[in-house]
Amino acid sequence: MTGFQQPPVGPPWSEDDIADLHAGLFEPGVERELRARMAQDPAASAVLAALDATTEHLGAAPLIPMPTEVAARLEAALAKSAAPKSNVVDLASRRGIKWGAGVLAVAAAAAAIAVISTQGLTTPGAASSQPLALNSAQLRSAVPAGVLGVTDPGPVQDKLTGCLEANNASGKPLGTRQAVLDGGKRAVILILPGGTAGRYRVLVVGPDCGPGTSDTISDTIVG
Helix, strand or coil: CCCECCCCCCCCCCHHHHHHHHCCCECHHHHHHHHHHHCCCHHHHHHHHHHHHHHHHHHHCCCCCCCHHHHHHHHHHHHHHCCCCCCCCCHHHHCCCCCCCCCCHHHHHHHHHHHHHHHCCCCCCECCCCCEEECHHHHCCCCCCCCCCEECCHHHHHHHHHHHHHCCCCCCCCEEEEEEECCCEEEEEEEEECCCCCCEEEEEECCCCECCECCEEEEEEEC
């Protein structure tokens, strides 16, 4: 497929431009130029890191069979919109076949939503309603499920910038979530870019974190 020839102008970069870059829609030379420029922009780097994390979660998840009702609706929509001489694929006859690149984008999106639900990811910017219950060991090897894309800084909300600066960090976190560690310790989990694709800084702080006070509980690079 021929990629886009003209690079977009930024920063700021639109979410569409960042998504197109992540999907490989630009020509190789343009892609190299854009990646170098976006690497200098914390906002674009954060979005790219979030897209990498989502791709990794989806790639590691097991295949999910197409729900019968979804297949029926897709088949009905295809039959209704098909031209008189077009060949309509009978989805019912293919339900037992492993999904591949030829499956409709709508079906892929439905599967992706289901996978995201099972992996604990949430809609970017969503607020959580309940703190995560974790033990300290869970924070040392991977990004905790249910944090990426969430905005729930709790007690550090009004002093988040100062909290990050006190921990030698800056920019907008990829996710924030209140937590209860080891059965009783209140904490806030902050997910930050780890410097390279697929790596994340998992910074865990106490409720007193703010300007001049790091209140660091743990600080780990994972991925």
